[in-house]
Amino acid sequence: MTAPALTKNQSLVFDVLSRSDAPLSAYTILDKLREHGFRAPLQVYRALDKLLERGMVHRLESLNAFVACAHQEKECCVGHGHGTVAFAICESCGHVVEFHDHAVDHRLDDWARQRKFKPAKTTIEIRGLCDACAA
Amino acid sequence: MTAPALTKNQSLVFDVLSRSDAPLSAYTILDKLREHGFRAPLQVYRALDKLLERGMVHRLESLNAFVACAHQEKECCVGHGHGTVAFAICESCGHVVEFHDHAVDHRLDDWARQRKFKPAKTTIEIRGLCDACAA
DNA sequence: TCAGTTGCGTTATGCTATAACGTGTGTCAT
DNA sequence: ATGACACACGTTATAGCATAACGCAACTGA
Numbered sequence: 001m002t003a004p005a006l007t008k009n010q011s012l013v014f015d016v017l018s019r020s021d022a023p024l025s026a027y028t029i030l031d032k033l034r035e036h037g038f039r040a041p042l043q044v045y046r047a048l049d050k051l052l053e054r055g056m057v058h059r060l061e062s063l064n065a066f067v068a069c070a071h072q073e074k075e076c077c078v079g080h081g082h083g084t085v086a087f088a089i090c091e092s093c094g095h096v097v098e099f100h101d102h103a104v105d106h107r108l109d110d111w112a113r114q115r116k117f118k119p120a121k122t123t124i125e126i127r128g129l130c131d132a133c134a135a
Numbered sequence: 136m137t138a139p140a141l142t143k144n145q146s147l148v149f150d151v152l153s154r155s156d157a158p159l160s161a162y163t164i165l166d167k168l169r170e171h172g173f174r175a176p177l178q179v180y181r182a183l184d185k186l187l188e189r190g191m192v193h194r195l196e197s198l199n200a201f202v203a204c205a206h207q208e209k210e211c212c213v214g215h216g217h218g219t220v221a222f223a224i225c226e227s228c229g230h231v232v233e234f235h236d237h238a239v240d241h242r243l244d245d246w247a248r249q250r251k252f253k254p255a256k257t258t259i260e261i262r263g264l265c266d267a268c269a270a
Numbered sequence: 271t272c273a274g275t276t277g278c279g280t281t282a283t284g285c286t287a288t289a290a291c292g293t294g295t296g297t298c299a300t
Numbered sequence: 301a302t303g304a305c306a307c308a309c310g311t312t313a314t315a316g317c318a319t320a321a322c323g324c325a326a327c328t329g330a
Binding site: 061062086088090091097099101103104107108111112115116117118119120121122123124125126127128129130131134 | 196197221223225226232234236238239242243246247250251252253254255256257258259260261262263264265266269
């Protein structure tokens with residue numbers, strides 16, 4: 001029932017993302033893992049694919065970058081029980097806040113249902129300035 | 136008061152996007168405009184930048200592609216009076232529906248206000264299957 | 271034992287976007 | 301008019317993001 005353990009590459013990539021306080025591009029991850037034997041982008045992308053499947057990592061479409069899921073409580077990442085994830089991205093300090101909003105989810109679901117559109121994945125990203133950077 | 140006329144390159148790019156029934160990448164636009172003298176990606180990107188500024192074109196972050204704004208009534212594109220734009224993107228036929236939802240806008244605004252986050256640009260993209268393709 | 275699946279490593283390639291340079295043209299205050 | 305400025309344009313080169321296609325190794329389950 002429980003998901004199989006992470007492979008070595010998957011763990012390495014996930015650790016790098018978890019330790020980072022800002023999103024990382026695949027190539028940045030690659031550079032951070034060269035000393036662990038990574039040589040090629042595909043090693044990173046393949047690990048990311050699996051981590052994305054599990055919901056342990058999110059992709060920020062507007063940045064072409066990746067973050068570890070903020071819900072580090074195990075239940076969340078294993079049984080990705082929440083709906084759509086939204087992100088607030090500070091364009092100054094790079095910090096990202098992940099959040100969920102049921103009202104927004106519900107509203108978009110309604111829209112889709114009315115149009116008979118079948119959602120597969122929804123992206124919500126707010127770019128702007130965080131409190132600290134708005135000065 | 137009224138915005139200056141489009142330049143030749145801007146018009147060419149906008150026309151290509153307007154005529155397309157699916158999003159186009161910058162390089163696809165470039166290919167379609169080679170016979171009009173376009174030679175380099177920058178010619179396309181520079182035109183797109185201006186069109187994006189005016190709200191006449193939208194960028195789909197999850198596709199790295201561009202669409203003409205669906206509100207072709209002039210008032211909309213000149214005085215971009217609406218709030219955040221959302222998109223439903225069919226992954227089968229490529230068709231994109233643009234829509235606005237005040238409730239969603241308002242909800243995200245509330246979230247930002249509470250966090251003292253200053254939104255600059257918000258991306259909402261639903262990828263899935265349209266009614267026709269869900270079969 | 272053999273077929274199927276999954277992960278891995280490597281090389282090569284393709285797609286997306288911008289940097290940095292110089293040119294021409296218009297505006298407008300002097 | 302002239303010089304300063306802004307802006308669009310064209311070109312070459314380069315940076316940054318992502319995947320195709322090959323082959324090998326390990327595991328799993330008939």
